[in-house]
Amino acid sequence: MKRKQSNVAIAYDFDGTLAPGNMQEHSFIPNLGVSKTSFWKESNQVARDNDGDEILTYLQLMIKKAKEKNIPITRKAFMEHGRKIQYFEGVDTFFDRINDFAKGQQVRIDHYIISSGVRDIIKGTSIAKYFTYIFASGYIFDATGVATWPALAINYTTKTQYLFRINKGILNSYDNSQINRFVDYDKRPLPFPQIIYIGDGETDVPAMKMVKHQGGTSIAVYDPSKRKRKDKPSPKQICEQLIRDQRADFIAPADYTEGSRLEKLVKSLIIKIKSEDDLMNYK
Secondary structure (H helix, E strand, C coil), X not given: CCCCXXXXXXXXXXXXXXXXXXXXXXXXXXXXXXXXXXXXXXXXXXXXXXXXXXXXXXXXXXXXXXHHCCCCCEHHHHHHHXXXXXXXXXXXXXXXXXXXXXXXXXXXXEEEEEEEEEHHHHHCCCCHHHEEEEEEEEEEECCCCEEEEXXXXXXXXXXXXXXXXXXXXXCCCCCHHHHHCCCCHHHCCCCHXXXXXXXXXXXXHHHHHHHHHCCCEEEEXXXXXXXXXXXXXXXXXXXXXXXXCCCCCEEEECCCCCCXXXXXXXXXXXXXXXXXXXXXXXX
16 A cells, blocks of 8 residues: 655744743843843733733833834844844754655654744744744734734743644634634644644643643753752753653753754654554555
8 A cells, every 4th residue: 555645743832942041032132231131020020010911011021122222123123133043953954854854754744833932033033944834922013014012922821722723724823713613633634643742841831731632742842951940940850740740741852963862752753643644544
């Protein structure tokens, strides 16, 4: 029997998963002349004072601080910040290697981003071309291209919605009629067992748990350079706890180089998903 092509989706968080820290800390916040600690402290305080969402408050504070410093807050300026993002080791070549491997297995890979970060910063990165769609927080821009107001805020719990959008083949953030419409599981473009989610252990627990619960695979990655502090366990310890709590399937250092544990995991999962998909043809 001739093997048919199988489809696999890999959905990634961005901050702490593909790149260290928060994307705003690479160049946007330094350009403001303030420390990242003071920026996030002010943003979180605004959220507490107004019983608000921390993602919405940071988006609004970015506009406010930039205006105070006469720093451009256009789509073009955000994309320039994206070009300055520094990734974890191996990220810049990871997607080509995975795509080539999958092609040899007769598997089509679609890569997605689901992030609380700024989508126009992500669109400016050198790896943006690899993503079928980027689900991330964003702004409304006026006729001159200046950001005026948050258009979309994706927080840690609402990330789960975008996994269902991938599952149902809905490549936008605004259509709520399709996302709420029931679709037979065997008619969904990307069944959950064919979805791999890669996120960091601190901010992606709801998404990882949901993918695992739906039959997909969740991988929690951690920055191996960060150690335990007096008031906080190390990222590795946080990820190990996710395994004990059955919220993730696997953990790995955020090392995307050839031959790394993470690359081997992803390749093994592609083979597993392909084999299971082929077996369904015999039923």
